[in-house]
Amino acid sequence: MKFLAKIASDMNKPDGLTFITREQMPQMILTLPIRKVPGVGKQAMARMTELNIQTLGDIQRFGLSLLTRKFGKFGHRLFELSRGIDNDPVRTETTRKSISNEDYPGKGHFRCRCGPKDSVVSGRPGGTGIETETADK
Numbered sequence: 001m002k003f004l005a006k007i008a009s010d011m012n013k014p015d016g017l018t019f020i021t022r023e024q025m026p027q028m029i030l031t032l033p034i035r036k037v038p039g040v041g042k043q044a045m046a047r048m049t050e051l052n053i054q055t056l057g058d059i060q061r062f063g064l065s066l067l068t069r070k071f072g073k074f075g076h077r078l079f080e081l082s083r084g085i086d087n088d089p090v091r092t093e094t095t096r097k098s099i100s101n102e103d104y105p106g107k108g109h110f111r112c113r114c115g116p117k118d119s120v121v122s123g124r125p126g127g128t129g130i131e132t133e134t135a136d137k
Helices: 004-009 025-031 042-051 055-061 064-071 073-083
Strands: 099-102 108-114 117-123 130-136
Touching: 004 025, 025 055, 042 064, 055 073, 064 073
Parallel strands: none
Antiparallel strands: 099 108, 108 117, 117 130
16 A cells, blocks of 8 residues: 555654554554645645544545545545555656755765666866766665
8 A cells, every 4th residue: 555655654764664564554544643644735634623534544434425525536535545445556666856966165066866876976176087976776
């Protein structure tokens, strides 16, 4: 379940690792604070409060038609998530999302490409050239 993987990745930051077993998933869904569900923002939270929804498990009290009336397409997603249905695939392959260029006075230039293969390229003023380091992720 991608949404639980996303929630688990936010737990115990920055160094922690969280495992959620299949056996733990039903209890996790029942007790998960609704504000932690990806996509629940201020407006949705206001409607949740009106309906006395505090956990994802509370969503199970409501039918699909009411949830879609109150939350639109997101209501359908909430209905499914509260019942352990998540058809979004977990992707392990990523593409580079950013390139960073930084100048450090007296120390040189730093460039980082973030993605599946991180490259660090640095040049130092007055140095002999460019050092390159690539790490597969």
